[in-house]
Amino acid sequence: MEDMLTVERISQTYQAENGELTALEEISFSVKEGEFVSIVGPSGCGKSTLLSIVAGMIRPTYGTVFLHGEPVTGISPSIGYMLQRDNLLEWRNIAQNAILGLEIRKQATPENIAYANSLLKAYGLWEFRDKYPSQLSGGMRQRAALIRTLAVKPEVFLLDEAFSALDYQTRLAVTDDVHRILKKEKKTTLMVTHDISESISMSDRVIVLSRRPAHIAKILKIDFADPDLTPLEKRKQHQFQDYFNTIWKELDVHV
Numbered sequence: 001m002e003d004m005l006t007v008e009r010i011s012q013t014y015q016a017e018n019g020e021l022t023a024l025e026e027i028s029f030s031v032k033e034g035e036f037v038s039i040v041g042p043s044g045c046g047k048s049t050l051l052s053i054v055a056g057m058i059r060p061t062y063g064t065v066f067l068h069g070e071p072v073t074g075i076s077p078s079i080g081y082m083l084q085r086d087n088l089l090e091w092r093n094i095a096q097n098a099i100l101g102l103e104i105r106k107q108a109t110p111e112n113i114a115y116a117n118s119l120l121k122a123y124g125l126w127e128f129r130d131k132y133p134s135q136l137s138g139g140m141r142q143r144a145a146l147i148r149t150l151a152v153k154p155e156v157f158l159l160d161e162a163f164s165a166l167d168y169q170t171r172l173a174v175t176d177d178v179h180r181i182l183k184k185e186k187k188t189t190l191m192v193t194h195d196i197s198e199s200i201s202m203s204d205r206v207i208v209l210s211r212r213p214a215h216i217a218k219i220l221k222i223d224f225a226d227p228d229l230t231p232l233e234k235r236k237q238h239q240f241q242d243y244f245n246t247i248w249k250e251l252d253v254h255v
């Protein structure tokens, strides 16, 4: 498969109160079309910075991000971004929230609204379309946020610790849910997380970042015998523990 996204020699230095702070140092990797890649690294190493650069929201100090070979120079409609907070608008019902991104982009055409509705139907939220976010569970809210992002048909999906606000049980269910939907919709995904298990269970490849200044410590291909296992099922495989130990060692966590 062709490379969809290429991150080439990205470095980022911030001006902090007590001098310069280098968050990222020479980060390079590619993500293929339809691939699910995650980036794990310790808190504060620069993961959100990296994702903001990929999203075109920050110009890096050095290096270039390419989408289909074209440099990303600003916020691109081809890139969808999901954060820890679902950012649903409480005064809009679920159907109205689902088309928010379309409205913001002035693309709320009948066809696009029909597509958003088809996603609500396909992923079990159609009966809840008249409900308000406060009437939904955390998991369903996250699914609604996912559908809102899918509705604008981004080519690349970015997830920044998107599940860390959820309680553990919900998080397991939601990662299964989100993984299934993104694979079914054949989305190219780049996710950052500090949760090693989450990265192994969802990804085709895991990129491990070092402590700050973050550089790539390791890139690990995740291969289970049965590629159709769900994230929850992968957690039960003996291989899972091996992957976990490999990443844990790379992260070199001190307590």
Ligand code: ADP
Binding pocket: 014, 015, 016, 021, 023, 041, 042, 043, 044, 045, 046, 047, 048, 049, 050
């Ligand atoms: P992570 O998402 O891995 O926890 P971040 O990318 O949020 O890490 O931050 C990496 C480092 O850069 C942190 O030390 C943070 O304090 C610093 N940082 C982030 N944004 C800014 C900024 N706008 N100005 C200065 N320092 C920043």
Ligand code: MG
Binding pocket: 047, 048, 049, 161
């Ligand atoms: Mg972060």
